[in-house]
Amino acid sequence: MTTLAPLIEDDEAEARALAVSIAESDADPRTAPHKEVRAWLLRLAQGEFDAQAPEPR
Secondary structure, three states: OOOOOOOOOOHHHHHHHHHHHHHHHHHOOOOOOHHHHHHHHHHHHOOOOOOOOOOOO
């Protein structure tokens, strides 16, 4: 069995990349209702990979 290497081997680099992603997300004022996101994720889980993502508002 092949063991996959992590995408980022440096824990500090991974933490910095995560912090940047979180900051970008927090800076975006748009949101999507939980109910719509949940319905979309359930459709994806059922194999409906072309399901339209909810529109952020």
